[in-house]
Amino acid sequence: MPAPTVSASVSASPSPTASPTPPPDRDGDGISDTNDTYPDDPQNIPQQSPVNLKCDTGNGWGGSLLTVYAGKDGRPDFAEVWAAKPTSCEIVGSLNIVTTVEKQAYKISKYDDEDISTLYEICAAVDSDDTYVEPDFAASPEQIAERNAALTLCPTHPYAKKWRQAVQRGQVDADLEAQGRLFGTGTFRVGKEIKAGTYVTTDVKGCYWERQNSSGETIDNYFTSSARRVQVTIRSSDYAFSSEGCGEWRPAR
Numbered sequence: 265m266p267a268p269t270v271s272a273s274v275s276a277s278p279s280p281t282a283s284p285t286p287p288p289d290r291d292g293d294g295i296s297d298t299n300d301t302y303p304d305d306p307q308n309i310p311q312q313s314p315v316n317l318k319c320d321t322g323n324g325w326g327g328s329l330l331t332v333y334a335g336k337d338g339r340p341d342f343a344e345v346w347a348a349k350p351t352s353c354e355i356v357g358s359l360n361i362v363t364t365v366e367k368q369a370y371k372i373s374k375y376d377d378e379d380i381s382t383l384y385e386i387c388a389a390v391d392s393d394d395t396y397v398e399p400d401f402a403a404s405p406e407q408i409a410e411r412n413a414a415l416t417l418c419p420t421h422p423y424a425k426k427w428r429q430a431v432q433r434g435q436v437d438a439d440l441e442a443q444g445r446l447f448g449t450g451t452f453r454v455g456k457e458i459k460a461g462t463y464v465t466t467d468v469k470g471c472y473w474e475r476q477n478s479s480g481e482t483i484d485n486y487f488t489s490s491a492r493r494v495q496v497t498i499r500s501s502d503y504a505f506s507s508e509g510c511g512e513w514r515p516a517r
Contacts (some may be wrong), residue, residue: 312340312362317388319350329356333370338365341484342418345388353388355381364419373413374406380417386410397426403434437514451476451506454505460500463513466493473507475499 285297311334323329330348335341337421345353359381367490370380395401396411408431417429440446444458452458465471471494474485483502487496493517498505507513 274462276459295429310363312359312366315340315359315384316352317345317353317384318358318498319345319348319353319388321348321350330387332390334363338363339419340384340387341416342387343419346390346422349390351384351389351391351393355384359384369413372409372416374409375413383410383414383417386414387421390422394423396430397423398430401433402437403430405434405438405465407431408434408438432455440514446512448512449508449510453504453505454498455500458498458505460498460502462495462497464493464516465510465513467491468494468510469515471507471510473505473510475502476504476506478503480504 287298308326314334315332317330317332319328319330328348328350330345330350330353332340332342332345346378359379361378361380367381369383370378373380373383375382381424391405396403396407411427411431415421415424415431417488418424420425437446444452445461447458454460468488469490470488471491472487473487475483475498477483485496486496494510495503
């Protein structure tokens with residue numbers, strides 16, 4: 265008898281399951297565009313919204329409305345504003361401190377009003393009559409803080425180099441004053457408030473100075489109605505030095 269035929273059963277192959285389409289992620293940071301606050305920035309650095317300024321570009325305040333956009337390096341981009349060369353600007357509306365750079369600039373400024381608008385206005389202006397661009401201008405301690413803050417916000421400002429020089433001169437003066445080697449009108453204790461040494465002042469009118477002993481008596485004195493330069497040597501044995509109308513005394517070179 266012929267052997268019985270065994271029929272093999274054929275099992276059907278399972279259909280492949282289609283993979284779900286990943287949501288769009290333009291910057292490839294793993295956050296879908298629909299949930300990404302900064303869909304084109306893989307580092308997700310906070311950005312300031314465009315900042316509008318009302319500026320005087322030579323036609324009065326009603327002339328130009330200029331805009332500062334967020335820059336690629338986290339700093340605001342003032343290129344459009346600087347191209348217009350405004351002599352002064354004012355922020356339109358209110359401005360919140362948003363970016364890391366803005367927070368850093370605000371901290372350096374030593375402001376206490378939670379407002380960074382002034383720094384934007386300083387950065388926006390390109391004024392050839394700006395006091396800070398004068399060759400011998402030295403910033404005060406408050407001005408040093410504010411201008412350093414502005415340079416943090418806009419380090420490539422057209423006058424950045426001159427601003428830094430004004431800050432540098434101001435810092436030299438601040439250091440001299442702290443050392444008791446830069447002083448003005450008044451009476452000062454030698455060795456306590458000011459240091460002994462040779463000092464000069466320039467371009468004076470009605471300048472009077474005197475060196476005093478511990479009894480308040482005059483050791484030496486001098487008066488001039490007008491002079492280009494006045495020099496005095498204060499000795500360590502002097503008790504006090506007093507001057508009026510002489511401006512600032514600084515170490516002789």
